[in-house]
Amino acid sequence: MAQSPQDVFAPWEDATEKPLIRFRNVTKNFGDFTAIDDLTLDIYAKEFFALLGPSGCGKTTLMRMLAGFEKPTTGTIELDGKDIANVPPNQRAVNMMFQSYALFPHLSVYENIAFGLKRSDMDKADIPARVDEMLRLTRLQKFAKRKPHQISGGQRQRVALARSLAKAPKLLLLDEPLGALDKKLRHETQFELMDIQEKTGTTFVIVTHDQEEAMTVASRVAVMDAGVIVQVATPDRIYENPNSVYVADFIGEVNFIEGHAAVVDGVATISWAEGQPPIRAKTDLSADTQCTYAVRPEKITITQDEPQDRPNKIKGAVLDIAYLGNISTYHVELPDGKVIKAQTANDRRIARRSFTWEDTVWLSWTDTAGVVLTA
């Protein structure tokens, strides 16, 4: 999220800040299958927290435990300092927006939004005002009297959001909220979601398998795999400083080079192939080790002539060019057969492209472009 440097929102870095949600050593088994494996996680108030992972990684189970539809097998889940394991879903200050939206087909848009309010301790006379506020927030005033099947997919999505926000929950859970929308509408809605999250000051936890969506909306992203959280960090740290090959591979495109790192004074010298100069990279590692070096394609510069003053450079031949309009990805084959991807922004018209198939080119990058991974 774009914010000015002086008021960066980062409660997770403040040791005195109390988390809103606290998973402590939570394990969830379904029969023999372990959906969540000894998971510990803190989520802070007003965060937009994304759970990202492939299907079956346990992210939906984690969310359903927050909503109260599943109970942890062992471990505790705290909301606002209180253990909520035995609180049924209808008594939690948590609301959920379902993947299928789960709008009540027999009720109008207005009645759908008022549904939760009628079952809260809100004064009956105050309900219409609150529903109107929600309709305004989601720009649905015109559709208040319509039934769910009488509005479009994007409008249904907004009704579902309005309904789950109406009771002003401490925590809003969003289960793949934009999965059913087409790409363009999904992008618009992502910004709308961030806007609404900021306006209402509600804590959002979103489940998604779309890494771009998680990166766009979230203040922090948790990448999950097989019931465990592999890394929790801000989107830029997840992208630039993945802690493992799994995370680097899951988020965006990446080149992996396996080799052996010799570390001297915070600089790793990675020998990775016969007859190739070693790769130099800054690192936190202190001991020599086997490693995987990960570097993003857009960090690699592609040139016709041998570059000067670049710590890392390799010669290769253009194997393939993927033209995506705004950018092009070049697949460059090294003498030993390894293929490295390099990306350049197409800031010139395509007719004036400098390289074509089978051209000999130089790939080069700095010693801070990539990361040295041991996991």
Added chain:
Amino acid sequence: MRRFSWFNATSLTVGFVFLYLPMIILVIYSFNESRLVTVWAGFSTKWYAELMQNTAFLDAAWITVKVGFWSSTLATILGTMAAYVMVRGGRFFGRTLFSGMVYAPLVMPEVITGLSLLLFFIAIDLDRGVLTIVLAHTTFSMCYVSVVVSSRLVSFDKSLEEAALDLGCTPFDAFRSVTLPIIAPSVIAGWLLAFTLSLDDLVIASFASGPSSTTLPIKIFSAVRLGVTPEINALSTIMIGIVTVGVITASLVMKRNVARQKADEVRAAQG
């Protein structure tokens, strides 16, 4: 459009004649002047007038409607509950046995069901009357209701109930204010099916009925054994009329709902 071939025309005619010729003859003879069922002696509505005077038939009809109403209502409540448990109850001990037992009356010969109910009523010393017929009809029509309702529940999006719970409903409130209104058409269909089965039933009713509780099918059956009278034709014609009106109304309502749904979807797509 494809041309209507001779083959199609023939099969249609044969089918309709096979199904409806007996009923058409019955309807025609209900307007017969003569007392003799097979001899046509001119048009008359006198048998309808006479039927209205026949209190035995009218009482039987009233009992039948009463039995139908109560038994189908009870069957709908029990059948819906059974369907809900079987579809939503998850796995519990004896689930397979329970679902098998619920559907058993579907394939059980009626004579057996009737006989066992009779023995049961005698065993618990319950005098046979309207109550016993209601209980007997509830027993066998409940499984039909639960078949109809559970087929709807299977396709019911479970997240709707979870959404209701999430928004503050107790499980019962969620069922009452979300599940029930949505599955209502199938519950009503189940009720109508149970009602029809009850109106129609002769075998089980004759086991469970007592001297003061003769239903219409029993009455007609026993009257016919003494010879078919034009009065019975008249009564049957009235019943055919009621059923026809019911079926036509239901299909019109259904057609209108489908048309409205389509119009709504078009409107939704236009925004």
